[in-house]
Amino acid sequence: MHDFIFPFSNEEPKYKQIYQQLKALIEQGNLQSNDSLPSIRRLAETLQVSRNTTLTAYEQLVAEGYIRGEGRKGYFVNVLEQVFLKEEETSLLPSNVKQVPPAIEIDFRAGAVDQAHFPLKAWRQFANRALQLEESFVYGEPFGEPLLKEQLVQYLLQARGVKCEADNIIVGSGTQQMLLYLGFILKHDFASVIVEDPGYLGARQSFKLNGFELEALPVLEQGAQLQLLSEMQSRLLYVTPSHHFPYGVTMSIQQRQIIIQWAKTVDGYIIEDDYDSEFRYAQQPFPALASIDHSRVIYIGTFSKSFLPGIRLSYMVLPKSLLHRYKEQFSEFEHNASSLHQLTMAAFMKNGEWTRHIKRMRLIYKQKMNYLVEQLQQQFGANITILGEHSGLYVLVKLHVQQTEEQLIQSAEKYGVKVYPTSPYFLEHLTAEPILQLGFSKLEMEDIKDGVQQLAKAWQLSSINK
Helix, strand or coil: CCCCCCCCCCCCCHHHHHHHHHHHHHHCCCCCCCCEECCHHHHHHHHCCCHHHHHHHHHHHHHCCCEEECHHHCEEECCCCHHHHHHHHHHHCCHHHCCCCCCCCEECCCCCCCCCCCCHHHHHHHHHHHCCCHHHHCCCCCCCCHHHHHHHHHHHHHHHCCCCCHHHEEEECCHHHHHHHHHHHHCCCCCEEEEEECCCHHHHHHHHHCCCEEEEEEEECCEECHHHHHHCCCCEEEECCCCCCCCCCCCCHHHHHHHHHHHHHHCCEEEEECCCCCCECCCCCCCCHHHCCCCCEEEEEECCCCCCHHHCCEEEECCHHHHHHHHHHHCCCCCCCCHHHHHHHHHHHHCCHHHHHHHHHHHHHHHHHHHHHHHHHHHHHHHEEEECCCECCEEEEEECCCCCHHHHHHHHHHCCEECEECHHHCCCCCCCCCEEEEECCCCCHHHHHHHHHHHHHHHHCCCCCC
């Protein structure tokens, strides 16, 4: 039997310190399997604590399986697997041999918004008013709050040229969630779907969960290879025509007419993901594909990119041919988007705050985009090609080097900068040269400048000559 003397600190309860000390002795092998432990009274006397203190420590060790009680015989150490002990031993190495990941000081993340210019005061005001509405205290409408859908009807007509009725709009908690529900309806008539390559990974995952086979439509830096549509078997097409993800190219009116005609010919549908059409800097936003033919286009929009990712609000405009089936299938499902956020957004839009916010952020993001492009060109010159600099909240940087995408990312991290890969977006047609994604929406101008300068230092180590 062992006797123990533990030094106590004032930072944690004594029972917890006893538990931690005994646990460490067992894990390190200083206490072997079936070793007996002092009785509760004896340990309490040795450590000069109450019996309740030692009892609580023992009970915790018993609950976690480190020791066992055998009636009047006392407490004994349980048998532990050696592999467990070996794994735990690695955590007891001196701290100076651990590899500490470098601190990220500048994060070029694309999925973020400008916090400094978020209309917090106005949003909070409308949220407080929404809490006074009766609708905030009951389960919401299964397909979206009528007040929000009425505002979306006006907004889609004015901003995107889409004519629809409130009844055709379905509100959900995110693009992937809406694609999951939509896919459940469509898979009864369609076994496969054409997706852009490269393209949005989240959409592909949603389609796969519903059992769809994927056909890849190649997209080059200049745009989608639409002439290949006639060679494909699928009659369902998922596209991002206003701002291709990730290349950033926009479909011309001729290209839009081509895919509309294709959908009519094969008796199919086009799923239009219009995720950030508000932020086009060279010209006014192009009309949506659904403005040309709403009978063949399923339109999906979101507030995540243009307003706030955490709000989890998206919406979908369904053709009449699918509307009844969708509502019949999901009429008994509780709504998955916050009614409070829907009612707040409805008031936010009705009072003109949404339009003011978009106009303000378009100017701010345009300035950031131009500054990022300017800094990249200044630091790297002809060693890079910048893609997608006329719209959206990120740019792609193609580097004319022999290094891999992963090597470039690791080099950047050593200098405290986080950049992102694009290889996950490709299905079959990965590019020969590495392409990295740099988002700018959350960064201040000084951060952008510092970040690019650090990238120049990092990638010079990778034999990039300016």
